[in-house]
Amino acid sequence: MTRGLSKLMTATFTLILLGGVATPAVAYADSSTDTVAATTKADDKITYHVGAVETPYVLISSTSGIKKTPIVTGWPESLTTEQLNDDDYMTKFIADHPENTVSDSNDVRDAMLGIVANELTASPKESYADFILASSGPAGNGYTAESLAKLSLLNSYVKLWDAYIHVNLSLKLMNREDVIKDYAENAAPELLKLNAPQSIIDAYNPGKYPEETFNDKLAKVYESDYVMLKENQLFSKISDEQFVKLDPAKTINEQLKLWLAPLSNYFTKLPDGSYKVSGLMAGGFQFLNFGTPDPVIPDPTPTPTPAKSQPVTVTYVDDQGKTLAPSKTLTGDLDTTYQSDALNIAGYKLSKTPANATGKFTSAAQTVTYVYTKQGTLQSGSAADTIETNTLAPKGAVVYATKKVGLYKTATFSKKNLKRWYVKKSRTNRPMFVVTGYATSKNGVKRYRVKDVNHHSKTAGKTGYLTTNNAYTTPVYYAAKHKTVTVINPTGVNSYAKKTLTGKKTHYRQGQTLTVKKVVSNKLTTRFVLKNGRYMTANKKLVQAGKVTMPRQIKTKHAINRYSNVNLTKQNRHLKKGTKLAVRGWAYSNANNFSKHDTLRYHVAGGYITANRHLVKTVR
Known part of the structure; x- marks a missing residue:
């Protein structure tokens, strides 16, 4: 059973959960079909030059209807390509939107930038699956757009069904006989529709295994996929009682429709000739069905209404991003000219007039940012926990990143100059850098010249330029006394x-x-x-x-596994629901891997367990 599942996972896409974009060659390698790939006439194609991207969202259906659910909160309807590529603008933008708690803001920006970077040339009648197929060259021989899309969603369906079964078993809404029946009536036919090999359909059939194997092995597989699913933002706040309303088959079938819908549904032409990309594409074509019978998927981008002028916001900040004066809002008719003005700010000197100080009002909101440098000598050191916004860490000092940061080849940050990202990590795992010098971007923004000093990481020794914004980098050593x-x-x-x-x-x-x-x-x-x-x-x-507290004892809410390592890859015991455990300490996974986020684990006698609040609860 486990080997069969492993083969199934290998044969399918590595995707963002429940949808997303992956390299199709991965799927082609281990699948077989005798269908023929679709073709598109070259003279039908147009290039979608992306001028703006909608804030990513997903579609969630329930008995009350279909709802667009943003992946982030508090963001505008869309951001322009210029805004997304402007590191200084986005740094301030993200800092000004602390209300976002649904997902990591920098990850969302990266997803939107990915849409901008991967410009499409295709027929408006083509689907996204058609485009992927046409772009794959010889690797796509033998596939249709539909068979390719089905293959990409196969793994998602398996995990959804597993998690759905685990919840039903946990709440005692199903027993073994019910699971066997559900598999025969729902899962097996759906796997067949998704072109799963018959050998996998047979190997995955719970009716082929005795009760002992079902309880000892199959139930663990269902639970494992449930745990994985609950780590996802979309499911982390969904209760088990709500989860049982999920329809795995309709969820995947509705996602399939999105993959096969015309590309023109996802692009809206802007007045300047560029296109705005639907937030549904930026969100990975995700559609979750919680019970609405035979829902009708709405056109993600209805027939465009005449474009309206959007305001221009003028901001005044120092070279660390600190606001120096109230912002101004300029309004006017579409395609008319706006003119912004610099301010005289006591103690500060304008670094450089922004390139868009003058421009035209468009259908997308715009921001003009005037950056100033403090006159006089900067002070090094501070009595606070973090240095002041206009203070730089001294040369030779060590700083660490409190949020996702990029290490760049030059002081002027751009996607072209990016060497690597360091994702946001928990406090004990934050990446450290020694300051070796300073530089200034072409817009007058101060940067650190640094060396990576994370000695147990593959990034150790890398050099480059790092933001000096204290919302992202701050000294790693306390400067003030604490009680x-x-x-x-x-x-x-x-x-x-x-x-x-x-x-x-x-x-x-x-x-x-x-x-x-x-x-x-x-x-x-x-x-x-x-x-x-x-x-x-x-x-x-x-x-x-101060005082940091952690649970002293926890109790398992579901059956879970204990592992010998913090990354939870080496299982050493299975723990039943209701097991009480003394917490000896805590740690976070992926300690020295700055490409991956980390997750809290509890250290207990014999190893480590998950700290997911959906799976364990604090006793004292």
Whole structure:
């Protein structure tokens, strides 16, 4: 059974959950069919030059109808290509929208930039699946758009059905006989429609296995896919009682319709001749069905109404992104000219007049940003936990990234100059950089020249340029005294006789709270002096100001697995629902991989378990 599932996963796309775009060659490699690929006449094709992208959304249907659900909250209906490519603008934009709690804002921006970068040349009558097929060259021989789309959604259906079955078993709404019946009546026919090989359909059939195997092995497979699904933002807030209303087959069939709909449904022509891309495409063609019978999928972009002029917002910020004066809003008729003006701001000098200081009103909102530099000498150091907005970390100091950041080849940030992204990580796993110098972008924005000092990572030693915006990078060492600090390093920290951290005295385990007498400097780092006169690191990745609490005991809400490693890849025990466990500590997965996000795990006797609140609950 497990080998059959593994083969099935290998044969299908690696996708964003429940949809998205993947390289079709992955799917072609392990599938077979004797259908013929569709072709499109070259003279029918047009190039969709993208001028704006709608904020990504998904469609969710229920008995109350079909609802567009944004992936992020608080964002405008769309952003222009110019705005998305402007790192300084987007840095401030994301910082100004802290109300977004649904998804990582930088990840959403990346998805929208991906749409901009992958410009399409295709017939308006083609579907997205047609376009992928036509772009694949010889790898697409033997496929139709429909068979390709079905293959790409096969894995999603399997995981959905598994999770759906797990919830029904957990709530005791189904037993083994019900699962066998549901598979025969619903899952098997759907797998057949999605072109799953008969060998997989047979191997996946729960009716072929005795009750003992069902309880010991199949139930774990269902549970594993449920756990994976609950990690996704779309499902993390959906209760099990709601989840049982999900219709896996209709969900996938409706996504299939989106893959096969004409591309013209997803592009709206703008007055300047460019196109605005539907947020449904940016959201990965995701459609979840929670019970609406035979829903009608609406045209993602209805017949365009005449374009209306959108306002131009004029902002005034310093070279760290701090607002220096109230913004202004300019309005006017479509295609008429606007003119913005700089301000005289005491103590600051205009770095450079923005390129769009003068322009025309369009159907998309625009922003003009005037950047200023503080006159006089910058001060290094601060008494606060983080340095002031107009203060740079001194050369030789270590900073770490508190949000997703890019390392660039030059001080002028652009997609072309990007060397790599460092995703947002939990505090103990944040990437660190030593400041080796400074530079200024062509727009007058200050940058750090840095070296990656994450010694256990594959990125160690990389050099480049990093933002100096304190909302994204900040010194890794505390600069001010705090009354108490808590040890957060999973392996604990030591105290020492000297501020050079020599002469080891006492080891403090994770979770211990210590009283601080003062903070002292040691070259470009700092140390906490404890109440007993001993010295301890002031590194924010190892200790945290104040008292940090974690559960002392948890109870499993569902049957889960225990693992010997924090990434939960080496299972060493299966734990039943209702098992109580003492929490010895905590850690986060993917500690040294800055391409992947990390997830909280609890350290218990014998290994690590998930900290997902849907699967475990705090007892005390």
